Amino acid sequence: MKIPKRIIPLVEDGVVDEVLRQLMSGKEATVYVVRCGDEIRCAKVYKEAAKRSFKQAVEYQEGRKGRNSRRQRAMEKGSRYGRKQQEEAWHNAEVDALYKLDSAGVRVPTPFGCFDGVLLMELVTTEDGEVAPRLNDVILTHEQALQDNDVMMSYVVKMLCAGLVHGDLSEFNVLVDDYGPVIIDLPQAVDAAANNHAKSMLERDVNNIVGYYGLFAPELLNTQYAKELWSLYEAGELHPDSQLTGEFVSDEVDADVDGVLREIEAALQEEEDREARVRSADESGE
Numbered sequence: 594m595k596i597p598k599r600i601i602p603l604v605e606d607g608v609v610d611e612v613l614r615q616l617m618s619g620k621e622a623t624v625y626v627v628r629c630g631d632e633i634r635c636a637k638v639y640k641e642a643a644k645r646s647f648k649q650a651v652e653y654q655e656g657r658k659g660r661n662s663r664r665q666r667a668m669e670k671g672s673r674y675g676r677k678q679q680e681e682a683w684h685n686a687e688v689d690a691l692y693k694l695d696s697a698g699v700r701v702p703t704p705f706g707c708f709d710g711v712l713l714m715e716l717v718t719t720e721d722g723e724v725a726p727r728l729n730d731v732i733l734t735h736e737q738a739l740q741d742n743d744v745m746m747s748y749v750v751k752m753l754c755a756g757l758v759h760g761d762l763s764e765f766n767v768l769v770d771d772y773g774p775v776i777i778d779l780p781q782a783v784d785a786a787a788n789n790h791a792k793s794m795l796e797r798d799v800n801n802i803v804g805y806y807g808l809f810a811p812e813l814l815n816t817q818y819a820k821e822l823w824s825l826y827e828a829g830e831l832h833p834d835s836q837l838t839g840e841f842v843s844d845e846v847d848a849d850v851d852g853v854l855r856e857i858e859a860a861l862q863e864e865e866d867r868e869a870r871v872r873s874a875d876e877s878g879e
Contacts, residue, residue, distance in 0.1 A: 738809035762798035
């Protein structure tokens with residue numbers, strides 16, 4: 594096939610030997626199957642910001658820092674140079690996340706580097722050499738759903754312990770090979786400690802995954818994995834090998850509205866009494 598424009602420099606530099614076919618085109622990138630020597634890999638070509646349907650929303654950018662102060666200032670000002678740096682930061686975020694999660698024991702495609710907006714990484718396949726399907730294309734048995742849900746929750750635990758929240762996790766961003774689920778698409782991954790939206794993103798990620806597995810194992814729909822996860826994380830009790838139960842009991846006690854109102858009334862009465870004493874003292878002084 595015709596070599597895509599963005600991949601031409603990689604072919605010229607000998608990084609890629611041949612572009613075999615287009616694998617898919619999504620909201621943020623087009624992925625191609627390529628040959629690198631004797632290895633078959635995939636090349637993820639990021640779309641330009643104006644052509645992406647997935648926008649770099651402020652909530653995803655929060656907490657990200659430029660690699661140096663000059664770049665950071667440019668990114669904040671939104672200059673042409675800053676926009677270019679922001680694009681690079683968006684691409685590098687996925688590369689960094691892949692390396693970090695691979696080291697943390699989370700199954701993700703092995704990265705081989707990012708070259709001017711083209712991410713080279715492992716092509717996840719089944720044992721017969723076919724490209725691994727997405728989770729949303731897989732029909733599961735009840736037992737498989739329970740097992741894979743446990744695996745995915747263990748991955749989310751490891752991700753959070755590594756300081757990351759996927760931010761866009763769903764059945765469309767998980768591949769399934771012969772060994773189980775593989776998490777993909779991480780350019781929007783956020784810093785769990787530095788991003789104020791991390792909690793809501795984690796809840797959405799977890800609920801998306803549990804909700805899908807719940808189609809095959811309905812009992813999962815009554816679990817509270819997201820709340821349990823964040824509670825352990827906030828308390829500093831979450832560890833990479835933490836075993837989740839899906840159960841969570843809130844420590845919150847229903848507000849005593851009548852008691853609060855009584856306290857407010859008492860405070861107002863006390864203030865009125867104080868003002869009355871002040872007026873009385875002033876009158877006596879006269």
